[in-house]
Amino acid sequence: MEMSFSPQQLAFRDEVRAFLAQALTPRLRHGAALTSGVFAEPDIARAWQAILEAKGWLVYHWPETAGGPGWTPLQRWIFEKECAQAGAPVLPGMGLKLLGPVLYTFGSAAQKAFYLPRLRSAEHVWAQGFSEPGSGSDLASLRTRAERDGDHYIVNGHKIWTTQAQHANRLFALVRTDPAVKPQAGISFLMIDMALPGVTVRPILSASGDHELNEVFLDTVRVPVADRIGEEGQGWTIAKFLLENERGGTAFAPQLLADLVRLQGETGPLRGELAERALRLRLEAEALEITELRTLAEIEAGEAPGPRSVITKLIASEIRQGIEVLAVDAFGMAGLQWPEERPFYDAGVPAPFHSATAQVAAARYLNARAWSIFGGTSEIQLAIIARAALGL
């Protein structure tokens, strides 16, 4: 047993740190710090994605065979930790974190050759079309129908909660190709060009005042069969693989710890109850950090991660929500301001009262409520833990 980094790992950390110090422009840092939603806004994300791609570190979590830099799980973690501490923008994960691994794991050679480079160059910007109005927690009940017509599927359906679909030009979606079999077995995984006739995106405004969410209507959309990933009926297996990445693909603790430190830098020393709450959050996040490292060490040793890996998203949601309500409380009345204009770092936003971080606090609090809902609600996570870890 040991819990330290090797000299090579420390040298790698210094290399990452030096790169970030130079690559993160004030604009990128500012944009990242004043992001109210889950992901960086498109202008910030695009710029940061291009910088990382030029450095060869954009798809740091992909294996070398898929074009990644060939890092070990712990190197990836070190990179994520440094990014969090440096205040780097959080790139939208739909393409890079969710679809990418699906493509290099389940995609055909032709699909990989066509889609992976375009994903990296951001020529393709992806949205995730899983949820439907009637199918959220019970995703397997989804009803979007894809009927075979020669070399095409005719797709009809209604997706909802599609994050950043307004900025996307591609949608990966779960569709029902066979209504006769048991629900999970009748699902397939399609990539849909959103420029195709019959695709309509309608915005959903969040209670935070941000526009992150959308509905996507699919009305007789002709999708080439060649854009199906995996076999017909394999969609559920692929979706489960993808959801594991969505819930645990990135370490959560480094970002949470960094945000907690940054917050206290903005508010000044907290006192009394607030100091106590900050400390509790820090301890929870420190425990999460080690829990995540335990899982990574198992993966690095070539072992299958134990059921404990499923607890990270649940805990991360709770800490995230705790941090954002702490921010509101720490800023007092200033934490209740809520300008209409977005994004917060835009010149059109009214001058903040107290500070720009205080100005974004309420919107961040409201958006943080979604952490216990997206990617599988906390209630569903607990049910999975009860089943997977305890056999209940």
Added chain:
Amino acid sequence: MRFAPNDDQAMVLDMVARFLAARTDPATMAAGPMPAQDWSALGELGLFGFLLPEAAGGMGGAPQDVMLVAEAFGRSLAITPLAEGVVICGHLLGAAASSSRGDQLLAGIAQGTLTLAFARGGMISDKGLTGHLGLVRDGMAAEAFLVAAEDGGVALLAADDPRLHRRPVRLVDGSLAADLRCDAAGAALLEVPEGQVAAALALGQLAIVAEMVGAMATLLDLTVDYVKQRRQFGQAIASFQVIQHRCARLYVMLEQARSMMLRAALAPEGERQASVAAARAYAGEAALRLAEEAVQFHGGMGVTDELAVGRGLRRVLLLSRLFGGPCAARAELAA
């Protein structure tokens, strides 16, 4: 002992509830500040008189009256200047020695035709009031400000005084506050008897507690309806025991918060401030927790701007954090 409203109170309550329900639904109410014409229509009904003491030209103004009316407002999720603009300002003016300007303002409050805002801070000198008073709720719409200054004095400021500077800052419930600065702004001093500022403040805070309790009741009702109707896995999500238990917990929190509110409203005068602080500490925490759970049980729908729950969370966040929120209230109790 009797915690239920008497006949007169029940009549007023019924009037408020019917008026608010007839205007619109909670989701619309919580979307933004109540339109001025609705506010003055409430004034025409004589409602605000019920919140004001006789000394202020009203016909009520007892803590119970304030609580009942404010709870009804809370239930509707309406975004109004009730607590500060009517209760605090009205009671301060009522407590002050009568003056023609004061009477005029009180008449405007009672009719719902005049917006007053309440602020704290600044120093009064013979030149006027000076200081950065921070964010003042409804301070942009206000035609006058009542300021409890740091030195204990109460000043009345006209909003159009050139040495009073304000800039709009939108708050999380969609209402417009003013970032208020005064640079020797002309201040008419109100002679408010010892203790009356604190009493008016406690009454306004009681109104905020009651608004939270009302909002809790509505958010719980909406959530119970939703979980009965929303189906996943082939059944209503209300059939999952986890949801039942947690909704049951919300009901417990609501009833406990209501108890604290009632105690604060019925406490003898000497104990009122402490029991208002206790109610603020308790209800502030319970209301936010309940609103967050209401959002959670609505899943994705909960985080949208379309439903009353998402908007209600914004309103409850604001109400629960006013005057320093539960933290400040607990600190007050511990002191």
